[in-house]
Amino acid sequence: MKKTKVIAFFIAGFLSLSVFSAELYSSVNSQQRLHDLQQRWATVNYTLKDDAQEKAFEQLVADAQQWVEQEPESAPAHIWLGIVKSTYAGAKGGLGALSLAKESRKSLEKALEIDPNALSGSAYASLGTLYYKVPGWPFGFGDDDKAEELLEKALAINPNGIDPNYFYADYWFEQGEYVKAESYANKALAAAPRPDRPLADEFRRKEVEQLLARIKREQ
Numbered sequence: 001m002k003k004t005k006v007i008a009f010f011i012a013g014f015l016s017l018s019v020f021s022a023e024l025y026s027s028v029n030s031q032q033r034l035h036d037l038q039q040r041w042a043t044v045n046y047t048l049k050d051d052a053q054e055k056a057f058e059q060l061v062a063d064a065q066q067w068v069e070q071e072p073e074s075a076p077a078h079i080w081l082g083i084v085k086s087t088y089a090g091a092k093g094g095l096g097a098l099s100l101a102k103e104s105r106k107s108l109e110k111a112l113e114i115d116p117n118a119l120s121g122s123a124y125a126s127l128g129t130l131y132y133k134v135p136g137w138p139f140g141f142g143d144d145d146k147a148e149e150l151l152e153k154a155l156a157i158n159p160n161g162i163d164p165n166y167f168y169a170d171y172w173f174e175q176g177e178y179v180k181a182e183s184y185a186n187k188a189l190a191a192a193p194r195p196d197r198p199l200a201d202e203f204r205r206k207e208v209e210q211l212l213a214r215i216k217r218e219q
Contacts, residue, residue: 030071030074030076034076034080035196037060037064037067037080038080038196039197039199040056041060041083041087041200042197042200042203043056043199044060045087045091045203046200046203053091054088054092057084057091057092058088060084060088061081061084061085064084065081067080068081068107073114075111075114075115075118075119076111076118076119078107078110078114078123079108079119079122079123079126081107082105082106082111082126083104083122083126085100085104086101086108086129089101089104090133098134098139101133101140102141104130105127105130108123108130109123109127111123112127116153116157120157121153121154121156121157121158122163124150124151124154124157125150125151125154125158125163125167127150128146128148128149128151128153128154129147129151129167130147131143131144131146132144132147132148132174147171148171151167151168152168154167155168160187160190160191162188162189162194162204162208163188163204165185165187165188165191166184166185166188166204166207166211168184169181169182169183169184169187169208169211173214178215178218178219181211182212182215182219185208185212186212188204188208189208189209189212
């Protein structure tokens with residue numbers, strides 16, 4: 001009887017360890033995928049042009065889609081599929097851009113269903129940006145009121161982040177509210193650097209500085 005209990009104990013322990021190891025591997029794998037997509041996206045979005053950029057974006061979309069298919073309940077996977085598609089839409093322009101923007105919206109909405117706080121509220125920030133960048137009816141789904149609501153939710157989660165403050169500054173600039181735009185742009189410029197995303201930070205800060213220059217010309 002004792003021998004049977006000992007064997008059962010070791011089997012249970014082995015199974016528990018196997019489950020823990022699988023979960024740990026999945027977590028590590030997800031973090032590596034996230035880091036890889038973030039680094040490659042920054043390179044593609046900020047340093048490539050024309051055909052080279054389009055081909056690279058297509059590969060990023062395929063890789064992000066594969067991540068979603070393998071981890072359908074991963075909010076970061078859906079967020080980054082949405083981010084890649086939305087920035088690809090901005091780079092692509094033309095008729096194909098709107099369909100990409102709609103696909104991006106779907107991915108970001110799915111991320112919010114899974115975990116609205118994932119990646120410091122990035123789904124709210126990216127979706128809010130889509131709503132003020134995309135044309136409104138009858139051409140698109142753009143909605144400035146919806147954009148403001150979503151961007152405020154992003155800032156509630158990540159009040160000092162460079163991205164949500166930059167997006168909100170850009171939003172207010174497009175609304176002609178230059179004092180508000182300047183305030184949020186300065187907050188974006190004062191944001192702490194992200195050690196794991198140096199290239200994205202470098203170019204985002206340049207975008208913030210360019211926005212501040214445009215604001216000053218309008219004041």
